[in-house]
Amino acid sequence: MAASRTDRGRRSRVIDHTHDAAASSWVEGADEHGDFPVHNLPLGVFSREGGARRIGSAIGDYIVDLAGLAEAGLLPDALRPALGEQTLNALFRLDVVTRRALRHALFALLTHPARQDAVAPWLCPTQSVELHLPFAIGDYTDFYVGIHHATNIGKLFRPDNPLLPNYKHVPIGYHGRASSIRVSGAPVIRPKGQIKPPDADQPTYAPCRRLDYELELGIWIAGDHDLGQTIPIAAAWDRIAGISLLNDWSARDIQAWEYQPLGPFLSKSFLTTISPWVITAEALAPFRAAQPARPEGDPVPLPHLWDAQDQARGALSIELSVTLASAAMRAGGMAAQELSRSAADQAMYWTPAQIVTHHASNGCDLHTGDLLGTGTLSGPAPGSEGSLMEISQGGKQPAMLTSGEQRCFLEDGDELTLCARAMRGGYRAIGFGPCSGVIHPAR
Incomplete structure (x- = not known):
């Protein structure tokens, strides 16, 4: 049976392993960062000099390129089209369960040391990029x-x-x-x-x-x-x-x-x-x-x-x-x-x-x-x-x-x-x- 709107609304209140205060990331400086430890994983849009806008997440003093991770097959396939866009609009048209799957997958990549070699190429220093409006704002x-x-x-x-x-x-x-x-x-x-x-x-x-x-x-x-x-x-x-x-x-x-x-x-x-x-x-x-x-x-x-x-x-x-x-x-x-x-x-x-x-x-x-x-x-x-x-x-x-x-x-x-x-x-x-x-x- 499909979940009711009320049930789906309650899901955005779930506290799970991604909120564990003891969780640690292998990304340098992330555990000590005042805004962006691995428990946060905010979403935004960035570009490198002369490059196209891409969807990313902040982790410590770095941005992880989510579009790149998806292209490399490191994130669920269902997310690849939305992460390939230049704003967050397509991603947030997906249901809350799918969005939580992105959070869980990214958390796993950034906390498991065995994934460091695969993920590291998709990290770039925040100071080296330009940040943009995260959405195409309609109203x-x-x-x-x-x-x-x-x-x-x-x-x-x-x-x-x-x-x-x-x-x-x-x-x-x-x-x-x-x-x-x-x-x-x-x-x-x-x-x-x-x-x-x-x-x-x-x-x-x-x-x-x-x-x-x-x-x-x-x-x-x-x-x-x-x-x-x-x-x-x-x-x-x-x-x-x-x-x-x-x-x-x-x-x-x-x-x-x-x-x-x-x-x-x-x-x-x-x-x-x-x-x-x-x-x-x-x-x-x-x-x-x-x-x-x-x-x-x-x-x-x-x-x-x-x-x-x-x-x-x-x-x-x-x-x-x-x-x-x-x-x-x-x-x-x-x-x-x-x-x-x-x-x-x-x-x-x-x-x-x-x-x-x-x-x-x-x-x-x-x-x-x-x-x-x-x-x-x-x-x-x-x-x-x-x-x-x-x-x-x-x-x-x-x-x-x-x-x-x-x-x-x-x-x-x-x-x-x-x-x-x-x-x-x-x-x-x-x-x-x-x-x-x-x-x-x-x-």
Whole structure:
């Protein structure tokens, strides 16, 4: 008998031998690597100088060429066509059981010393390649499920009523612009737009003066469904390919003028940066955590958005951090300064499964490679804010840098980096790799 959608959804939660903290790889430096030990095996797309894009996985400071392994007959034959593509779309159209077979086969190749001679020719140093967008992205939707961020921003405009009435009933989201999504390292060109300061009679067209970052996670969609169909919440994780870091850069002054009545537009569409590696749902299985209980008096979500097992293991135990290095700091050899640190499971009012289920609840068809941003993931305490808008209280309280500089918003030359690590006692922590960008002047 074929497995039900619910059964298949539960399979993405399986903890198995690939998560054994004692597991070791023969790849030099992999066991000590902060982000990419053999327990992670993220998926991405890379190219060597002048070469075609190929699918690979990060292991320590190396990339293993999965297309090459498949061509050499070292991976299951069923995976060869998908691994021969130049994006991950075909691979994540395969079912979760087949994707787990890839993880198991790659884990075996990288942990068994007897396979070293066969696999070594397909390893290349990460520093010698270029990393690319992992998917051909069809659509991008940004959500607003970081309740502390929503509260902090709301207080700046509505001190007595920071959250609007719908916030605790429905995951709030809006459509973004997929064409301007770029991988970590792409330049952040200061956008231009219409700006109207409160004391001005008319707007002007000028470079953004209040450029900000937003600390988010990006949820990648696996599989496809037809228009008119929905996704049961118990099966939603079957539709999650994995997670990346996401920075939805924000032009706060442009946004303040344009966002009513329809929301952000040019203040967001100029660039969204993602980390290049997809940390798969299978790799994240040990780091599934209980969703924090809703405060007393908060409404219980409608039945289609509520699942007891999702509440028990639907959050993600991921530590997030943001660092900034100004041009002066880098020129002086100074280390980047941490601006904030937060935790995804404490920041998200809605789980990834609730986000996916809600997105499809009206019959919207989701497709492989669609990207869903969580919204800014701030924590509840000072030092855990996910944007400069919050840190500086809307520009009123500048953040002090170790160089003696001040920041209310980002300046040209600043390098902003998001980092993340999934951690849980008894398991090997895994990282996401950096999500970085340097601010360049407006053109």
